Amino acid sequence: DTEVTQTPKHLVMGMTNKKSLKCEQHMGHRAMYWYKQKAKKPPELMFVYSYEKLSINESVPSRFSPECPNSSLLNLHLHALQPEDSALYLCASSQGSRTSGGNTGELFFGEGSRLTVL
Amino acid sequence: GQSLEQPSEVTAVEGAIVQINCTYQTSGFYGLSWYQQHDGGAPTFLSYNALDGLEETGRFSSFLSRSDSYGYLLLQELQMKDSASYFCAVSTDSWGKLQFGAGTQVVVTP
Numbered sequence: 692d693t694e695v696t697q698t699p700k701h702l703v704m705g706m707t708n709k710k711s712l713k714c715e716q717h718m719g720h721r722a723m724y725w726y727k728q729k730a731k732k733p734p735e736l737m738f739v740y741s742y743e744k745l746s747i748n749e750s751v752p753s754r755f756s757p758e759c760p761n762s763s764l765l766n767l768h769l770h771a772l773q774p775e776d777s778a779l780y781l782c783a784s785s786q787g788s789r790t791s792g793g794n795t796g797e798l799f800f801g802e803g804s805r806l807t808v809l
Numbered sequence: 810g811q812s813l814e815q816p817s818e819v820t821a822v823e824g825a826i827v828q829i830n831c832t833y834q835t836s837g838f839y840g841l842s843w844y845q846q847h848d849g850g851a852p853t854f855l856s857y858n859a860l861d862g863l864e865e866t867g868r869f870s871s872f873l874s875r876s877d878s879y880g881y882l883l884l885q886e887l888q889m890k891d892s893a894s895y896f897c898a899v900s901t902d903s904w905g906k907l908q909f910g911a912g913t914q915v916v917v918t919p
Contacts, residue, residue, distance in 0.1 A: 731912075733911055734896075736907070736908075739906055781852070795857055796854075796857030797842065797857060798852075802851045803851055
């Protein structure tokens with residue numbers, strides 16, 4: 692199984708709602724990522740989890756809250772979002788390693804959750 | 810600061826060869842990756858260069874020169890399905906954290 696599965700595929704929420712995006716992989720990857728992508732732009736890194744610990748937060752506003760319940764699952768909790776947060780949210784995983792030998796440069800991306808904030 | 814530069818758009822006819830250049834300036838360099846993304850789809854991995862030289866994978870080849878902070882993706886025998894955005898991306902740590910370029914839109918015409 693070389694898939695990263697994201698749910699939901701589409702989400703519409705109001706600015707006062709609380710919702711969550713979910714991501715799952717069963718490749719035994721030890722690094723998982725959340726990226727945000729606006730139309731016609733590259734993916735922008737939000738968070739990195741390595742061995743289930745948050746290792747990188749790219750100065751993301753606190754209305755986005757990541758969670759890694761176990762090595763296969765990654766969640767992104769959303770609260771009090773703004774219309775400018777509307778975007779495609781991509782989850783990815785990589786084999787990862789504490790040494791450079793484990794880095795193959797390959798991230799496996801899910802199909803994304805397309806979020807619209809009204 | 811960190812930056813990756815690649816052309817914004819390239820147009821070519823079916824069967825042609827296209828080269829997409831990427832120059833980078835980053836703090837930390839483990840390798841250069843290339844990703845393809847069709848409209849509405851997810852980025853998919855094409856190739857990775859950690860060392861200088863050419864890597865060939867079917868119709869696609871990728872090159873890296875670490876001393877020049879430069880790489881390219883070569884697309885041969887272009888097909889209509891190759892119309893997509895192509896991103897170069899630098900790995901900046903051993904885990905595979907990627908810094909993406911702005912992307913090159915490749916348009917293949919009949």
